[in-house]
Amino acid sequence: MTHSVVPTEERHFESLYQALDTVAREKKYLAQIQAPPWEKSLAFYRNVLAEGFPHVVAVDAGDRVVGWCxxxxxxxxxxxxxxxxxxxxxxxxxxxxLGTQLLQAAIDRSWARGLTRIELSMRADNLNAKALYERLGFEHEGLARRASLIDGIYHDAFRMALLR
Known part of the structure; x- marks a missing residue:
């Protein structure tokens, strides 16, 4: 299936919200375990567009969001x-x-906006993400022990950053 990485637009909000909820419910990759209420998410997405913050989505041939950065x-x-x-x-x-494409697009938009440092926090057991970030030049800056607690289990997190 063909996918495209494009700047987020209002037409993406509903499927972006659905994607957020799906990934959150996996309880592996995001800080939340379900999407915030629709109204709160909608306000966030609208603010992102209004402020011109770097935000891109990967969409399938039907314009359904399958990922974001x-x-x-x-x-x-x-x-x-x-x-x-x-x-x-x-x-x-x-x-x-798609992760590489999303990251590169968001990084390019961040540098164009004048940012000179991009930080992230990721669960230490997410080895695929760690490899991707390292491949794009992110460097380790530390380990946060017991950074999250999900279903009674603590998870450590790596702190990483990319400098321009």
Whole structure:
């Protein structure tokens, strides 16, 4: 199946929300275990577009979102050069190179926006993501022990960053 990586538009919001909920319910890749309420997510997506934040989606031939990558700027004068990266793909879209395409598109948009540092936090047991981030130049900056607690089990997280 053919996929495209495109800037997020309002027409993507509904399937983006569905993708978010699907990945969150896997309880492996995101901080949340289900999507926030629709109204809260819709307000977030609209703000992303209004502010021009780096946010791209991977869509299938039917324009259904199968993955996304965003870089949310950090607020505060001394940290305004930093963005926080988030990325996820639906299970059926993994292992096809879409993660690389999404990341590169979001990174390019972040640099164009003037950011000079992109940070991320990822579960330490997500070895595929770790390899992808390293391949694109992200470097380890530390380990956060017991960074998340899901279903009574603690998970460590790697902190990584990419500098321009």
């Amino acid at each position: 965003d870089v949310s700027p950090v607020f505060g004068h001394s940290r305004a050069h930093i963005g926080i990266l988030g990325i996820a793909l639906l299970p059926e879209a993994r292992g096809r190179g």
